[in-house]
Amino acid sequence: MELREDNDDGIDSWKEVTLIYNAALKMMETKMEILNDEFQHVHRYNPIEHIKARIKTPESIVKKLKRDGHESTIDNMVKYVNDIAGIRIICSFTSDIYRIVDMISEQRDIRVMAVKDYITFPKASGYKSYHMIVTVPVYLSDRTVDTKVEIQIRTVAMDFWASLEHKIHYKFEGDVPEYIKSELVECARMVSDLDVRMLKLNEEILAITRERGR
Numbered sequence: 001m002e003l004r005e006d007n008d009d010g011i012d013s014w015k016e017v018t019l020i021y022n023a024a025l026k027m028m029e030t031k032m033e034i035l036n037d038e039f040q041h042v043h044r045y046n047p048i049e050h051i052k053a054r055i056k057t058p059e060s061i062v063k064k065l066k067r068d069g070h071e072s073t074i075d076n077m078v079k080y081v082n083d084i085a086g087i088r089i090i091c092s093f094t095s096d097i098y099r100i101v102d103m104i105s106e107q108r109d110i111r112v113m114a115v116k117d118y119i120t121f122p123k124a125s126g127y128k129s130y131h132m133i134v135t136v137p138v139y140l141s142d143r144t145v146d147t148k149v150e151i152q153i154r155t156v157a158m159d160f161w162a163s164l165e166h167k168i169h170y171k172f173e174g175d176v177p178e179y180i181k182s183e184l185v186e187c188a189r190m191v192s193d194l195d196v197r198m199l200k201l202n203e204e205i206l207a208i209t210r211e212r213g214r
Helices: 014-043 058-067 075-082 094-105 158-170 180-211
Strands: 048-055 086-093 109-116 130-139 144-154
Touching: 014 075, 014 086, 014 094, 014 130, 014 144, 058 075, 058 144, 058 158, 086 094, 086 158, 094 109, 094 130, 094 144, 109 180, 144 158
Parallel strands: 086 144
Antiparallel strands: 048 086, 109 130, 130 144
16 A cells, blocks of 8 residues: 655645544534434434444555556545545435435535435446535644545445445455346345335324324
8 A cells, every 4th residue: 555645735644634534524423413313303203324434445545546547645535535534324214315415415514516316316236325525624723624525325225235235246356247236236126116115104104193193
């Protein structure tokens, strides 16, 4: 692993990079926990099942830079790698995903840089998830660093499928047999159908509960 320390934004060492990106992850996790608590207080309902956070390894960063034709420098890492800090938000229902997207977008100190809606437009593999690249301000003693965080939002069922697909691609080193790819696509359809049916069932339960509460 090789990363040259050559950055014009005041980030000049791997230790400082990890400090800043870890701080950005903590900020995002705290924000989402607060929003989830508030949602529970107001609506008596938690849209977030759980949250996962991670920092990309130096080896993965260097591999990504080389694949995209960039030198392995701190400057290029900060500039070109958008998912050094990653947070995954797992929900019960598809409708929760868009609630959370709205809540994140309305935060004044979060700037949304890019979105990819793989739920409305799934990948050919069947992969579904909502991706956002945002920046959050990390307040240091002498400056503020706007730091990129990749956010993935998906249902429990989508996350189960994506985890299995990742393991399969890792096991076969990207050369997955066609019959397994086809089976994964079919499983993705089943997952999508399950999400639709579970959402409908939840809506029916809520309607019955409201009717009985009158």
